Amino acid sequence: MVTKKDVYYFSHDANALSDPKILAMRCDYGLEGYGLFWAILELLRNEATYKLPLNKNTYRAIKMQTGTTIDVESYLQDCINEYTDNESGNGLFNADNKSFWSASLLRRMQKYENLKDKRRQAANARWNKENEKTPNAKKYKCIKGFYKYNANAKQKKYKSNAKVKKIYAKKCKSNQIKSNQIKLKKMKSIYPSNHKPQENKNLDNMMDEMEKMEFDMLISNCEMHILSTELSIEITEILKEMYMHPDTREKIKEINSKKLLYGLKNFAIANTKSRIQIPKAYFKKCILSALDQTELSTQYDVDTIINEMSNYEGG
Secondary structure (H helix, E strand, O other): OOOOOOOOOOOOOOOHHHOHHHHHHHHHHHHHHHHHHHHHHHHHHOOOOOEEEOOHHHHHHHHHHHOOOOOHHHHHHHHHHOOEOOOOOOEOOEEOOOEEEOHHHHHHHHHHHHHHHHHHHHHHHHHHHHHHHOOOHHHHHHHHHHHHHOHHHHHHHHHHOHHHHHHHHHHHHHHHHHHHHHHHOOOOOOOOOOOOOOOOHHHHHHOOHHHHHHHHHHHHHHOHHHOOHHHHHHHHHHHHHHHHOOOOHHHHOOOOHHHHHHHHHHHHHHHHHOOOOOHHHHHHHHHHHHHHOHHHHOOOOHHHHHHHHOOOOOO
16 A cells, blocks of 8 residues: 655645644544544545555454544545535545545645656756766866867867767856956855844744755855855845745746846945945845846846946945
8 A cells, every 4th residue: 555755755734634634524523533634634644646446455454454443435535524614625645536634735746746846857957967067077178179270170069969069168168267266256145244144943933844845956056166155055045035025936936047147236236326225125126126137137148247246346
């Protein structure tokens, strides 16, 4: 019955104890029924489809697994048919002719699986990027010299090996970006020098595990390692506020390193013309503007942004 999975995890609402459907079930089955409900949810979580067959073998297995004194078949039928939500029609469990499941668990696990896939894709992208950043230096030195002293061979080589040309260009680009990171780090903060930073721990406490995982992935897409430590921390806290605000939450999920740097560039340019009175609010507007102007922001590569940022002193 149980299928081995990667991690036996599902989120749990802190106020489940006072849910109207749970309260109705507790009136009939007490706290033993409440404990049985969560035990069944754990069994469902262990299944590849998050569903269990609706038959006597399942009833026997649940009773054997939990040691409950409750009639499992009657209990499940009540959870499916009696303890329901008038608005959605869902019970504590839903069922068809073959199996039963929890609509809430399916929804949560779908969100978890989607997030896990995104994190896997991001990890693969980072892995491939690192592999591209560590080519054989001697090989590229030979290729470079060969192209320099033999124009005909250079043309022929590029035509026959477009892949090598592309990788070589990426290597040169990577080295140039690294050499300019020091310029970018001149910007230490978006706040005035007399500003005292404060960590907003309330936002961390408001996030559940799924939200923390999704926000961590969002931050990894921004690649803020090229910024100074202070600036990276400030931006992370600002993005966290935007992520937790319902008006900007969906929009901020589109953030990446290029759009972040484009917004930061606009902030820096504005700040050189006149001192920004409310820097955090204005920086948020710069980020939202960068997210809205997708086509415009992609016209600026990292080198262009770094060169413009190098003309900006302080923050």
